[in-house]
Amino acid sequence: MNPERVRSLLGAVLAVVLVIGTPAVSFAVTEAAAASTAHDALEDRGWVWPVDGVQLLRPFAAPAHAYGPGHRGVDLAAGATLRSPADGLVAFAGQVAGRPVVTIDHGDGLVTTLEPATTELSVGDPVARGAVVARLADGGHEGPGTVHFGVRWNGEYINPLRLLGGVPRAVLKACC
Template sequence: MVTASLRSLSVLVLLSVVLASPRAVAATEDRLAGLGWVWPTTPVEVTRPFIAPAHAYGPGHRGVDLRADAVRSPADGRVAFVGRVAGRDIVTIDHGGGLVTTLESVVSDVEVGDLLARAAPVGRVSAAGHTVSGTVHFGVRLHGEYVNPLRLLGGVPRAVLLPCC
């Protein structure tokens, strides 16, 4: 029984190494950066960056906060949700391919099912939410996992390892 558990653990460790290989990560980064997304606000001013949690339930900041009045769709998509959650005005856009954007706090006239073109107006920033006044929280999930939205906007440079000696 212990041997079977160790075998299962070894397989999980091997899969995590293979799935997170530098080639796989680079391919995902290239695919995301090549989608042609636009900033949901103009001008662009990041007031709080993405902070990845150490684990799925750990503390972090799963998106970026942007100073804004008006908000637009970062890519083509279909409105998946419009409404209030915990006192916050939320708009969620499904972009296909497992990519979903959440914009908070945004008051909007769009309706669930509406098709939005890239850069189409979504709404205006409302006062309620976890962000400071005059900012919008821009979160992106890829297959249910939060990713840094800057990956889709070409804002996160790829790490380069330099020789140590």
């Protein structure tokens, strides 16, 4: 096999282990996902994580087509409170398919969703970047202590990590 083909195949399977929050927490991101240049217009907006002590439990997985299987957001370990990643207005607070959801419209076609989440806020209430906007509730698609954080840009789901500047500082760890 020629060296260029080997490099290409290795690049396709290469995973970088990133440590988020505490030294015991890690997850993998493929080189292709890390190298993505789509949606450059979304970078450097100063968004903040909606949880304290970030621990990514399940990454974004774009569907092959609009109705295909995928994971249209990220699942994060969460404490009791959830924060707004950016300034915006509460666009929805209620039940969707039996799950409590809070949606925030940030303008410029950007909308975030936190689920399961309950809030005392009402539709139209302004929220500030980093402000507590909801409490983690029961009933999500993952286990207790997990929040699903989704982002839509002009109606299409995108990887929330694009708006958060990727992931916090990466640390490579020995595999053996």
